[in-house]
Amino acid sequence: MKPGFGSELSNVLLRQSQIVHTRMAGMAVIRVVLRCNEAMADSNLNLSDCQLMQVPEAVYHLLRHTTLLSCNLAANNISKISPKFGTQFSRLTELNLSNNKLSRLPDEMLECVNLEKLDLGHNTFVDIPQVVLRFSKLRILLLNNNFIMDVDVRQLPEDSPIKEVDLRDNPLMPSCHETLSKVTTVTVTLSPREREEWEDLEI
Known part of the structure; x- marks a missing residue:
């Protein structure tokens, strides 16, 4: 192998990688538009x-006149x-x-006064976001596959508009699960x- 060949090859591969990354980024932008x-x-x-990684500013601009x-x-x-x-x-x-x-979700989400279904599954929530419980028309709330350990059932009163809550695959405490x-x-x-392991122990 010629001296410096490895370095040249690395540079070529790096440039090709950058070109591929740029093309992929360009395709992603086109897809969004x-x-x-x-x-x-x-x-x-x-x-x-x-x-x-966030909602692009271009989306807000392009859809500024769209309801x-x-x-x-997702994903x-x-x-x-x-x-x-x-x-x-x-x-x-x-x-x-x-x-x-x-x-978490910003309080400004309450501006979505007509929201009826919200899917927050497979995220990193550790509790039910307070803002979610303040939606006046929300009927279906999906929070499966998060990190929620405890839920205050008083957050789901009889007059709550929420009718369905999915809490599957959360590390709920036994007492909370039972409640x-x-x-x-x-x-x-x-x-x-x-x-729990201790529940299977014979006393």
């Missing part, structure tokens, strides 16, 4: 699996929702934020409770 154009026609925005009824942001790498989201897309009735890295399993005002879906 195309899906925004589709949303202008049918009021349903699908930005699932678009490698997003969205549903939005799918991205979003860790934060901008307050602008709830303000601009306040007419949403359905929102899918599953399979991201969210642990939730007895709730009748709301349909709560739970995973079967795994018995």
Whole structure:
């Protein structure tokens, strides 16, 4: 091998990698723009699996005159929702934020006064976001596959608009699991409770 050949090869491979990355990023941008154009026609925005770390500013600009009824942001790498989201897309009735890295929602989400279904499954929530419990029309709440250990059942009163809550695959404490399993005002879906090791010990 000629002296310096390895270095030259590394540089070539690096340039090729950068070209591929740039092309992929360009394709992702094109995909977002195309899906925004589709949303202008049918009021349903699908930005699932678009490698997003946040909702791009371009989306707010492109859809500034569009009334969205549903939005799918599933399967991205979003860790934060901008307050602008709830303000601009306040007419949403359905929102899918599953399979991201969210642990909280901004209070501005309350601007979505017509929201009826919210999917927060497969994120990093450790409790039910307080803002969620203040939606006046929310009927279906999906919080499966998070890190929720405890839920205050008083957050789900008889007059709550929420009728279905999915809490499967959360590390709920045994006492919380038992309490939730007895709730009748709301349909709560739970995973079967795994018995603690000490419960199997004979005394």
